[in-house]
Structure formats: C-alpha cells, structure tokens
Amino acid sequence: MKPEELEVKAAAELAKQQAFDVRLFTCSSRGCQSSEALGVIAGLKAELKARQLESRVQVNGSGCMGLCSKGPLVRMTSKTQKDILFSEIKPEMAAMVVEQVVVPVLEGKTIEKPGGDLEHHTLDLNDPFFAMQVYSVLENNGKIDPEKLDDYIARDGYKALRKALTMSAEDICKEMLASGLRGRGGAGFPTGLKWDLTRKVQSDVKYIICNGDEGDPGAFMDGSVLEGDPHAVIEGMLIAARAMNATQGVFYIRAEYPLAVERVEKALRQARVAGLAGKNVMDSGWAFDFEIRLGAGAFVCGEETALIASIEGKRGTPRPRPPFPAVKGLWDQPSCINNVETLANVPIILLKGAPWFASRGTEKSKGTKLFALTGKSKNNGLVEVPMGMTLRDVIEKIGGGTDSGLKIKAIQTGGPSGGMIPEHQFDTPVSYENLQQLGSMMGSGGMIVIDEHDSVVELAQFYLDFCVDESCGKCAPCRIGGTQMLHLLNKIVAGTGTAEDIKTIRKVAKAMQKASLCALGQTAPNPTLSALRHFEHEFTERLLPVATPKA
Amino acid sequence: MSNTVHATINGLPVAVTKGTSILDAARQVHVRIPTLCKHPDLDATGACGICIVQIKNNGKMLRACCTAVEDKMEILTETPEIVDVRRSVLELILSRHPNECLTCLRNQNCELQTLAADFGLTWTGLDSIVPEHAIDDSTHSIVLDSRKCITCGRCIQVCQQDQNVWALSFLNRGFETRIAAAGDIPLWDSPCVRCGQCSAHCPTGAIVEYDESVKVWEKLEDPDAYCVVQIAPAVRVAVGEAFGFPVGANLTGKIYAALRRMGFKAVFDTNFGADLTIIEEATEFKSRLLEGKGVLPLITSCCPGWVNFMEKFHSDMIPHFSSCKSPHAMVGALTKTYYAQKQGIDPAKIFMVSIMPCTAKKSEIIRSKEMYSSGYQDVDVSITTREFARMIKQSGIDFVTIPNEPCDHILGMYTGAGTIFGATGGVMEAALRTAYFYVTGGDAPKLDFTATRGLKGVKEASIDVAGTTVRIAVAHGLANVEQVIDKIRAAKEAGEEPPYHFVEVMACPGGCVGGGGQPYGATNELRIKRAEGLYSEDFADQLRCSHHNPYIKQLYDEFLGAPASHKAEQLLHTGYQVLPEYKR
Amino acid sequence: MTAITYTVRYRLVQFGQSLVVTNRGGAWIRGEISPEGAVESGVLSRDWPCAAGVQTPEILPWGARPGKRGGRGTMSTPIEVATAVKVAAPKAPAAPKDEITLIANKWKNKRGSLIMALHDLQSRVGYVPRESAMRLGHEMDVPLARIYEVVTFYNYFKLEAPGKYVISVCLGTACHIKGSAELLAGMEKELKVREGQSTPDKEYHLQAVRCLGCCGLAPLVSVNGKVYAKLKTNESHHVIERIQIDKPMAEADHESLAE
Secondary structure: OOOOHHHHHHHHHHHHHHOOOEEEEEEOOHHHHHOOHHHHHHHHHHHHHHOOOOOOEEEEEEOOOOOHHHOOOEEEEEOOOOOEEEOOOOHHHHHHHHHHHHHHHHOOOOOOOOOHHHHHHEEOOOOHHHHOOOOOOOOOOOOOOOOOHHHHHHOOOOHHHHHHHHOOHHHHHHHHHHHOOEOOOOOOOEHHHHHHHHHHOOOOOOEEEEEEOOOOOOOOHHHHHHHHOHHHHHHHHHHHHHHHOOOEEEEEEOOOOHHHHHHHHHHHHHHHHOOOOEEEEOOOOEEEEEEEEEOOOOHHHHOHHHHHHHHOOOOOOOOOOOOOOOOOOHHHOOEEEEEHHHHHHHHHHHHHOHHHHHOOEOOOOEOEEEEEEEEOEOOOEEEEEEOOOEHHHHHHHHOOOEOOOOOEEEEEEOHHHOEEEEHHHOOOEOOHHHHHHOOOOOOOOEEEEEEOOOOHHHHHHHHHHHHHHHOOOOOHHHHHHHHHHHHHHHHHHOOOOOHHHHHHHHHHHHHHHHHOOOHHHHHOOHHHHHHHHHHHHHHHOOOOOOOOOOO | OOOEEEEEEOOEEEEEEOOOEHHHHHHHOOOOOOOOOOOOOOOOOOOOOOOEEEEOOOOOEEEOOOOEOOOOOEEEOOOHHHHHHHHHHHHHHHHOOOOOHHHOOOOOOOHHHHHHHHOOOOOOOOOOOOOOOOEEOOOOOEEEEHHHOOOOOHHHHHHHHHOOOOOEEEEOOHHHOEEEEOOOOOHHHOOOOOOOHHHHHOOOOOEEEOOOHHHHHHHHHOOOOEEEEEEOHHHOOOHHHHHOOOOOOOOHHHHHHHHHHHOOOEEEEHHHHHHHHHHHHHHHHHHHHHOOOOOOOEEOOOOHHHHHHHHHHOHHHHHHEOOEOOHHHHHHHHHHHHHHHHHOOOHHHEEEEEEEOOOHHHHHOOOOHHHHOOOOOOOOEEEEHHHHHHHHHHHOOOOOOOOOOOOOOHHHOOOHHHHHHHOOOHHHHHHHHHHHHHHHOOOOOOOOOHHHOOOOOEEEEEEEEOOEEEEEEEEEOHHHHHHHHHHHHHHHHHOOOOOOOEEEEEOOOOHHHHOOOOOOOOOHHHHHHHHHHHHHHHHHOOOOOHHHOHHHHHHHHHHHOOOOOHHHHHHHEOOOOOOOOOOO | OOOOOOOOEEEEEEEOOEEEEEEOOOOEEEEEOOOOOOOOOOOOOOOOOOOOOOOOOEEOOOOOOOOOOOOOEOOOOHHHHHHHOOOOOOOOOOOOHHHHHHHHHHHOOOOOOHHHHHHHHHHHHOOOOHHHHHHHHHHHOOOHHHHHHHHOOOOOOOOOOOOOEEEEEEOOHHHHHOOHHHHHHHHHHHHOOOOOEEOOOOOEEEEEEOOOOOHHHOOOEEEOOEEEOOOOOOOHHHHHHHHHHHOOOOOOOOOOOOO
C-alpha cells in the first residue's frame, strides 16, 4: 500500500458504511461471546435476511463496550437518530430488536427509549458509567469491527504510522517523551525514555515486544484491547519499531486468551496483505514483521526478563537487571518490552500530537487509563478514565457503588503487587504517584471493590496464595518467604495465630521486599502489608485469645 | 570512553574494569561479601539473595554477585539493615532445610552451615517447612536428596552447560521447585554419566557421593578378608586439603603409610596401572597408525564418565575407542590374578579398594562383564578422595605428621608418565612419550609435550614423531568434547582424512584433579595447583616414560607375555555398548 | 532372627508406573506395578522384595504432605499402600508419530519455539505424554530435561491425560470475591475428585484456573472453552447437570499443522 492510498481506502470504506441506514455492533469480545454474542449476531443476520433488509442494515461484531456484566451488548447507530445501547440480548431476542427498534428507525421514526420487553434491555448512555468515561484507547471499541482492517483505516487507522515513516527515530522518541506517556503495565516508566534508551544502543538486530501476558487475576484490559482493536496495537508496535530501529516484533500473549491470539493473527495477516507490515511497509522499503508467542500460564512472565526467557522457550525465571533488556534482551539483543495498553496509546499520540495527550491528567501522569472494575462493584467492566479523576468518581459514580448496596470498605488496585486503599482515601486523584503514596500501585489496572462484609485478611491471603503459586522459585526470599508468610497468614485466618505471628509476617515481608530478585517477590507482601496498615484490627480480632493467668 | 569505573565501597574508593561485579570489586578493598549460591566456576544467577548490598543514595538493595559496578556508585556492604535482611533470608533458607547437620556428609564442610555459623543463627522463629522428597541413590555413584537443596542451580548449570549431559533439571516451580532427572525418573534411568561434578559444586548435602566407606571398614575388620588398596594419581595432590596442607602438596608416602595403618594388607598405586595402560594403548595406537588396524583417531577410555557419555550420546565413536580398561581396573584384575598367584592368596578373599577422585568409578567397577575378568569382581569398592579423607580422620591417624612409607609391591611402582594421568592432557603426554619410542625406537629429545597441558577446554597440536605428523586433541569438561567429536564426524562423513590421530578426553574440568569426588571448593586456580603437584613429581622422576618402568617389563615377562597378548586382552581390555540416553 | 533395633525409615515413591522402595542411604529396590503384584490388590505383601529382616519399616504415602506426622504405617497396612498406589488409569493414546514429526518440522527451525511446539502437542492429545515428549525432543534436538523443566514450570501444560470434559473453575480475584472457592469445593464434592484430578472414568477433569478474563461475569467456570457465567456458588450440582446436558465439545481443531 502506498501512503496516499490510505485516504482512498478510508473514503471507500466510509462510503460503504454510509450506504447503510442502520449499523448494529454486537460485542464479540471474550466476555460477551461467553454470553452467546455470536448467537445474537447470527440471529440479527437471519432476521434481517428474512425481512430483506440486508442492504440497509449492517451487522458487525465489535470490541468491548465496557459493561461486561450486562453482556451481550448491542449498539445501534443510525444517521437519523442517536445511538441506542442494548444490554443482555439473548439470541432469541434478535428478532425483537429488529422488529421493535430497527424497523421503526428505518421507517423514519425516532426512538428515544425502546419500550416493552426491551425497556429493561436498554442502557442509558447518559448514565455516569458512560458519560464520565473518556474514551481514547477504547475510542474504536463499539465503533469498528475488530476483524476488519478497513474499519480501522476508516477511523484514521495507520495514519500515525505514515507520519512516523516521515519522522526520524529520534523525533518519534522526543514526541513520546513530550506526551508524558508512561508504561501502562504497572511500573510507569516513561515510554519515550525507554524507546530512546533502546534506540541509542547500536545493534543490527533489535526487538520490540508486546507484553500481552496479562496475568493479574481480575484484570482483562489488555485482552480486551487486543480483541477489540488489534490494529491499534500493531500500528503502535510499528511506530515503536521505527522509533528504535527495531528489526522484529514479537507478540507475547497469554494462552488463556485464544480469541485475542486469533484476532491478532488475523490482523497481522490483513496488515501483511495490505502492505502495512512485512517486506515493504507502506511502500517505504522498510521491512518489518511480527511473530506471535504464547504464554503458558505463569504470572511471573509479565516480568520483562522472565518474559524474554519464556519467548526463548525456557522456564520463565527472571534474571538480575542490569543489564536491562534495552541493552541485552531477547537472544541477547537490545529489546524493548511494552504493554498492550501502552502501545495502543501510541498511534493517537502521534496523530493528535503530544500536547493533546499531555493536556489530560496530572502533572506527572498523563492521558487516560483503563481499569477493570470488578468485585462488588455495581457496574462491572472495562472503563477508561482520565488520569486525575478521583477514585471516588471512578468507584461510586462510574462503578455505581456496590451491587449489594452495602458500604464499600476498600478497593484493591495493582493486583497481587498492589495494595488496598480504604474508603476514606477515595478522594485521591488517580495517578502513578498518588496510588504509590497510598501504599498501592497503578499496576496493570485491576480495580477490585470490596464491601464491608468482605474480609481483608482473606483477600490478603488470596493474593499471597496467588503469589506463592506463581513464584518462579528461583530466589530464596520469594520462594521461601512467600510460603512462610502464607503459612502464618493461614494460621491467622484459621484463628490460631498469635501477635508474634504478625511481627514475623512483617519481618519476612521486609526480607522479601529487599532481597527478592524481581518485582513479583519484592511486591508480593504489599497486599498483606497494606491490609495490616489500614485494617490491623481485622487481623488482631482473629488471633488466638491470650490465656489470662488464673487468679 | 574509559574502560575503568570509579566507585566507593563503604566509603573506600575502588577503580575496576567496566563489567566487574561488586563482589569482585569489594575484594580490592578487603571486603568479603558473604555469598551462598555463587560459585567461582559458574555464572552468577542471583538465586540466594545473601550477597545483597545497598546503594547509598537510593537505599536500593542489589545483588553483589551479578551487579556490575557503575561509575560513581556508592556501595554499602555492611550496614545494620543489610545484615538484618541477610539474616532474615538465611533464616528463611534454614526453615526450608532439614535440621540434620550432624548426620549429613557435609557436616563441617557445608557452605550453608558455615554461613549460619557466621551469622550466629540460633533459632529461626519460623516453622520448618521441609518437603518430603525421596532420596535418589539409584546411580550408586551420587546421592541426590532434594530436601537439602537450596535450589541455587549450580548442579544444573554444571550438568547442562559445562557437561552438556542434561541429566538434572529443575522440576516444578515456586516452593515446589526441586532438582530431578527429566520427568522425575531415577537418575539411574537418566542420561547421568556419574561424573559427580554436581556433587563437587553443591553447596550443601543435597548431592553427595554414594558413601561406601562403611563397607571398607567392615572388610578391614573381617579377619578372612585380604584387603588391598590402590590410589589414583589425582588423589595424592588433593587429599591434603582436608588436613590443611597447601593445595597441590603431593602426599603419596603419607597416604601409603596411613592406608597400611588402617589395616590394608597391601598398598598399590594406580599409577602403575597408568603405565600399563600406556603400554597397551600405545601398542594399540601404533597398530592403528602404522599398520592400519582399526580406525583413527584413537580415543582414550580411562575416564568412566566419558565412557558413559560416549555410550549414551556418541555411540558411533565406539570403533574409535581404545579398548584399554581404566588403570585402576587393570590393577584390580592383576591383583586378583597375578598378585594372588604370586603371593599364594585365594583371590576370592581379596577385597580390592580403589581410592579415586571420581564418583563414576563407583559404577564403572560393575559396568560390564569385563569388570569381572579375574573370575571375581576385579575392584570391589571404589571410594572417593572425600570418603578417604574422612576415613583417615576416623582412624585417628595424625595425617599431618605421619612419616612417609613406600608402597608394597611392583603393582605400586610407577614412572612420571603414570603420575600425570591425573591432569588433563596427562594421558596424551604419557602416551606420546611411549608412542614416540615405539615408532622411532628411541626416546623423544624433549619429554615435555607442553601443548597438552593447561586448562584450555580443547587443546590441539601437531607433533612431529620422527617425520610422521601426529595430530592430537585433548578435551576436558564434557561440553568441550562436542566440537572435537563434530570435527571427527564431519571428516568421516565427507570421506576426508581424520582431523586427529589421537584424542584424549576427561569428563571433569581439569581432568581428574578436578574430579567429582575431590575435596570441595575446586576452582581453576586450585585445579592448576593440583596439576602442578603432579607435574613436578613427574619432572623430578628418574623414570618419566612408561616403557622404562622395569616392573612393567617384569609383569609382561612373568605373566602377561607381550602387550596385546591374549592374556593382556582378556584382563586389560574391555568392550563398549550402545546405551539409550533414557532407559524410560 | 534377631530383631533389628535401629529404625529404618522407608519411603515409598512412585516414578511413572514403577514403585520404588528406598531406605535412606541404603539399598534401592524397585518393582513394577504388575497384575501379579500384591500391589494392585492394595496390599504390599511380605514378599515384596524389601531388605530382609527389617522389622518396622515406615511407609510414607504417595502425595503425603511435608511435615505431617500422620499417614505413616507399616508395610502390611493395606490402607497406606492403597493410597500409595494410584489407580492405574486407562492408557491414553500418545500423539501419532507422524504428527509429532509435523509439529517438530513446523517449529524446529524457529529459535526458542519449544513452548509453541508443546502447545501444539497438547492441543492434539490434551496433555504431554512422555513418549511424545521424548520424540519431540529428539526431533527438535531439545533435551528431555529441558522439556520437563519447561512443562512443569508452566501451569498450562498437563503431564497426565485429563478427563474428556475439562472443567476450569476461575479463581481470579473477581471470582474469588464472589465466592468461587465455595463453588470449587462444591464441584469437588459433586464429582468426588480433588482439584487437579480427573474422575476415574476419565469423563471430567476438575481444575482451578487464574482468571479467564471475563471478570464481569464472575463467578464462572469454563468447560472445554464454553463459559458458564454468573453462577450461584451453592449450585454446583446444577452446574454439573448443565454440563452433562450440554456436553460441550472441545474447542474447534486448531489450525492445521501442515500449514
């Protein structure tokens, strides 16, 4: 594809879309597929065929539209009226949607809110859940079919790459640095700086690796992005490759996400056919291609050096850093590892400019952040909020409080490496620094809401159990420290712990934090420690009663 | 850009080459950072977390073993906080380690125990969480007890990288991580070649030699048994380390004396067997080189670890193998035939003990029917240098002051050529001396073939033997063998002339001086010193060629007839078989 | 015969299909699980070739947890032995040889592709059989030890043939908060197996997994890829019934190997 063909393609696709009076997007992501979304799509198609409306109504799959607990979601767009978002549509309801809403709209009627049986299957787009979110990474979700390249191109897809091809590597890095984008995988290292470090290392072979090994239990943002907008990530990687003169791209995706793997595979095939990847990227003479590698169920492989070991077909054990992957990474070559969400941010930044991106957020945390809002939250799902929004707004307004109506006790962010944030600290604006200051961390973006009936001791136990299970076993502090800590925590949960045990937990935790080889071990004690900090009484209440000496 | 970085350690300035680890840099300013998993032979893995140090300006803790010093780094190594964290980590390690020090072969010789003593640990305050794992002693050479393992990974690095055997690997992950043969099979069924390098590198008692000293004591106490012993070349320069002698001290006379006091009725020396091996092997070489009988190169076979490796991984090399038994096996066979006849002893009563630097010898003595050539098991027990050192201590002999004694019989009389068998290249050098004589009828003008010496992984040379060029290769450490074998194989497939005429291989790094059964703590520095102990004896010897050994001549005259005679074939030679890499 | 006064601790361990009785630092005795062997009837008879004269051997049952005192008995205690010997499962077929060659050929020229090849192998036969692993290693020139250290490191790979329907109970955080532990316990009770085990008839395999990425639908289980979402944690019985009715098929065949 020649650079100028992008507009031609986009225009052709837009014209095609314009030809339809109504377009239906059914979420075909993992969550909604579990709720028979594919049946809904088939049902809609069959019904429209029966009514001979195929030429006027387009049926599409789409990426995640956020409210996973209410899936499958179906979005209807029309030239004549505002969008309608249906929820919990079963395949057998497809005919009803067509009959009660699509047909009237085609007949020129305006439907404010569907009535009848569909009344309770329509979501209010003015609800804070939608209204307060700021879509940037998720901008395309619900608006394109992730399996169609032309859909992506019609929404300015690959224009950023075209721009990048005219820029010097250094300039791309500068632009990224100016945008203030920081790694969305958890640690928050400035992306531009990381690229620049890799760029500066001289080597004939360099790798750009997409970390799609979303191991944090209770987080599914990266999977959703890969499923919903795979081309954005591919474009991001291509730009990253230009910025550091990388020669090969590698997707590392967890095997538990077969749909994401399938979508990325398909998107890569499309990109190669279209000349956007492969031997001659956008007719620029630059050759760049990708490989896909699957994880196999190891949380520790989210750690950069462990991930590299895994791509090399070995046990996913981390190695000491330095040397950092930027100097010595995959196959001992300079490598840059970026998280899916980070890469998905890249095209927009390049297209709209660093100042646009930096205009959102706090001083040191820019742009938007995806969260997987789950647990006892009323609204469960994928949300995107600007940095700087208070936790309370995210949890109480977007999340809508608890589903049970019980009081919220705390949230847990950062997954097994993060910590608990009690309710009285909810007025803190979301940023890397603030969350860290609260004793938690941004992490990849899991946000678990717990209510007053949930035990933080048991949640701490859950996370520690997870880390013990997922410890690679290489270094002693993590391998044995985690097990000992869990052993003590189990005692406390079982009601046989003593005050001495709490002291020992703190002591072991310190050894793990200071002497573990990688972040998994260093951060594994965090949930327990933060629970102890904010809710020590819940621990002491469970201790073995101290025997009082007889008089 | 300058290649030197400047930093401070505990406020003391250091200047080191870029890439130097903090651990090494600290030595410059006389700071000894404690370590556990790091071994000087091996790459740092950072597994244990004991060697952590602190960076002054940000308080970060880094591992000294695997962190390179950076310019302007301010490193602290002994703050109370560091010591506290190190102690906590050590406590954690001990809570996962069985409290069996008093009944462990590594008692008082264990890196973990030493560290615990240094830190003065009295009680860990943590519950013991030692998993139950079966002990694997199936090889009868080494014993693997993964309960005692601290998963430092040294054995695995040695087995996989240095030896290229891939018998051991980690299994499972996290707390369940343990060392085992592929898929949890007994080592006996695995590719293990019994070299014992894993045991020589293990910091704890997780992998130790299969201790058979009790068997020896039992026989020594048995009035019916006629106990005979022989010591390998490399033992004499290593056993002293257990008694505070300088590394490389050659203690042959003391060893003979100690053995006699222990109750052995006859003390022989494997060096005699080495001389004999040279006579047989040089004869074999001559017939292959000059008479075209058999293929070239000829490959040495005195290392049982190497024999196992070849039978499992390179069985196409069998025709190249010298059919000579290893020296101690020859002495064993002769003891129960020649010696028994001469002394009028019932060979059935003879109990032959070999003291070897080697764990593989333990299973070599029963490896095939040829090991019973005397009609009995030629060698009854083979113990390692480490077991032997313990036996000296058990016997109450003051090894430091005991006067030298000679050996007993012609089966203990040897030349310098036999002595140097214990170092890599030694067999080759000894063989060249005799081969030269066999080809030319006279001795080489210079007996030191120095091209064979030293610790380079593969040593190649062309040697002029009176106009005939002999191409040789010497390899030690099994991973180094591959390139030699590959060359041979490639030439064979291409129908070209073989790249070598004669190849020596020793499984262990440095040869037998670095054997798997030698005292702990072997590093290249140590291996060189041990080898020097052997070479200096050779250099000082009157007789430095096996063919000059008068007792070898006597043996042929009285008993064997001639080299490669029928009797010699029967007693001194063996065969090889193809073994599967995995039995299951 | 005089009674032996010192205590010998015996360990009974299973390596593959073999039983191995070993004492500490002493003799090593092995035997196969054979139809004639007293083993299969659940009793290790006195004829078992253990060192003669040992009066009080102790057996540590297979799978006994560390440090627990219970569970030791004598050689003739049937119950101990019964737990020591796993029920010999019907032998699951290994992947046909030519398929392994295909997998090996597909991956062997790509560096570090062992994990991908293992994914292919497991997707064919549901687990990684030893013979197949040996053959794959041979053809890809990867040592078997490397294969096992990788296979046992990653949760995804199985070393034993699972049941036909693999029930994965999600134990991610969202599901945990919504009571998935109770759900799993109910499933264990219902199927009479422990987590990580298959039913004796090899119909069901129950496993816990860490987050299937459908947190909005917690708690949930997935059976051969089909998700059962928003379950009630006390209705395991009902879930099993639904699975029995649905009999969800294994995921569609992966891409053709020859591709």
